[in-house]
Amino acid sequence: MKENMFYGASPIIFKKAEELRKKMTSAEKIIWQHIHINEWKLKFRRQHPVSNFIVDFYCHALKLVIEIDGDIHDVEEVKKNDVARERTLFSLGLKVLRFSNEVVYKNSKEVLKKIDETIRVLRGSPLGDGGRETLYVIKIGGNIVDDEIKLSSFLKDFANIQAPPPGRGDVKKILVHGGGRLATQLAEKLGVEQKLVDGRRITDAETLKIVTMVYAGYINKNIVAQLQANHCNAIGLCGADGDLILAHKRNHPVIDYGFVGDVDAVNVNLLTTLLNQNLSVVVASLTHNQEGQLLNTNADTVAQEIANAMSPDFDVHLIYSFEKSGVLLDANNDKTVIATIDPSLYQQLRSKEKIFAGMIPKLDNAFAALNNGVKKVTIGKAEQLKDLISGRSGTNIVNG
Structure with a gap:
């Protein structure tokens, strides 16, 4: 059921995603408030299983991933994992947008503007709404x-x-x-x-x-x-x-x-x-x-x-x-x-x-x-x- 939007995610990943939905960060909640019901008429999913990962937000119609990063992502080892993660997501044909908690807190309007610009670009591509x-x-x-x-x-x-x-x-x-x-x-x-x-x-x-x-x-x-x-x-x-x-x-x-x-x-x-x-x-x-x-x-x-x-x-x-x-x-x-x-x-x-x-x-x-x-x-x-x-x-x- 809907395997095409989960890219082979295992039951363990699904269970972990369900747990994370109950523990959204305050920065994630800010973005979710804006994209859950939105002017683009697009369906976004939160803490969504993709292959071996759980992405913060995902729109399958545009193959768009949005990640909101806490301070832990400044740690060198985590940065390396993020790079490997993005390579895998990219290999699946997904577009990834990444924002830090700090940016969300200080300038959420710019974050939403960037998301809007990306959606407009994707909708103009063969992957987007136009095709x-x-x-x-x-x-x-x-x-x-x-x-x-x-x-x-x-x-x-x-x-x-x-x-x-x-x-x-x-x-x-x-x-x-x-x-x-x-x-x-x-x-x-x-x-x-x-x-x-x-x-x-x-x-x-x-x-x-x-x-x-x-x-x-x-x-x-x-x-x-x-x-x-x-x-x-x-x-x-x-x-x-x-x-x-x-x-x-x-x-x-x-x-x-x-x-x-x-x-x-x-x-x-x-x-x-x-x-x-x-x-x-x-x-x-x-x-x-x-x-x-x-x-x-x-x-x-x-x-x-x-x-x-x-x-x-x-x-x-x-x-x-x-x-x-x-x-x-x-x-x-x-x-x-x-x-x-x-x-x-x-x-x-x-x-x-x-x-x-x-x-x-x-x-x-x-x-x-x-x-x-x-x-x-x-x-x-x-x-x-x-x-x-x-x-x-x-x-x-x-x-x-």
């Missing part, structure tokens, strides 16, 4: 999946998504789906009671069998078959296939969600390999725990986690498409679309109970995606997929 491919991660809502005519129209639009303007690379596509209504209907026929909390399904053992049959079986393969009919070569997977999505059983202090999974890791290498074979990947929202247990996982969350994981290597546009025209002020009036939502407005709407329960997970996942390096998030009507991609419809989620 990256576009990836659309599109989640399709259950109500569309349940409607044969709407699903057929949507999949035709999905198959015909065009490559972005010249200079932005080829288009790549991942489609994520659940199938809540079909699963509920089958459960009712079988006499299996269904429960939802805040729009999330309680999954007992019998319900897990049903969602596996519906999501990973009928719906997934039906979508793949229709995409093939539209000359879009596709492959259908669930999280257990190819070890695609690793998760753990949710441990909630109050609610027992049953066999519901929270995502731990996404197999970036597998997805990248499939996308590079010009395959569109169709993902059913089931995960696994590597101990033989399938887990039902919210499809909005699966889409967000995939988008997050792929964002270091692609310009990711995450789209939540469903039966509504976007986030609505009045859930019963499709003309009350809110064009743009930032965190402040979201909290206001939620506190006033203007956001209906099923939309809360979508918006939570949308903001989480932006905070993790996803370039753009849009919520809107599945029948308007072309306009959602171009920005002519739907609700855009922004960080400020």
Whole structure:
């Protein structure tokens, strides 16, 4: 999982990195405060394992390492180790910026200016943002999946998504789906009671069998078959296939969600390999725990986690498409679309109970995606997929 950004780091290095994250120096905290959520819309990781080392900060999208050095780095032996360390990082194709604690304390503005200048240079190079491919991660809502005519129209639009303007690379596509209504209907026929909390399904053992049959079986393969009919070569997977999505059983202090999974890791290498074979990947929202247990996982969350994981290597546009025209002020009036939502407005709407329960997970996942390096998030009507991609419809989620 994400081995490409760790360069073969061992479990020992990972454990040490986890310990160091709890003991950041004051100088490191100053820089982290500025780069954690930043104007460049880049994902930085702190105390990040790289080969045999732990670098202070790392941006995989630009292959950029930032090191903050304490007084110990003035010791001659440590200086030699730093030189050897930089040679190794350089051999991995990484750019290294190094600043002393003293410089950070006395002139943090100059440090940030240097980081900004370096980012601008890297973005202008083949390694930077200017040469990256576009990836659309599109989640399709259950109500569309349940409607044969709407699903057929949507999949035709999905198959015909065009490559972005010249200079932005080829288009790549991942489609994520659940199938809540079909699963509920089958459960009712079988006499299996269904429960939802805040729009999330309680999954007992019998319900897990049903969602596996519906999501990973009928719906997934039906979508793949229709995409093939539209000359879009596709492959259908669930999280257990190819070890695609690793998760753990949710441990909630109050609610027992049953066999519901929270995502731990996404197999970036597998997805990248499939996308590079010009395959569109169709993902059913089931995960696994590597101990033989399938887990039902919210499809909005699966889409967000995939988008997050792929964002270091692609310009990711995450789209939540469903039966509504976007986030609505009045859930019963499709003309009350809110064009743009930032965190402040979201909290206001939620506190006033203007956001209906099923939309809360979508918006939570949308903001989480932006905070993790996803370039753009849009919520809107599945029948308007072309306009959602171009920005002519739907609700855009922004960080400020």
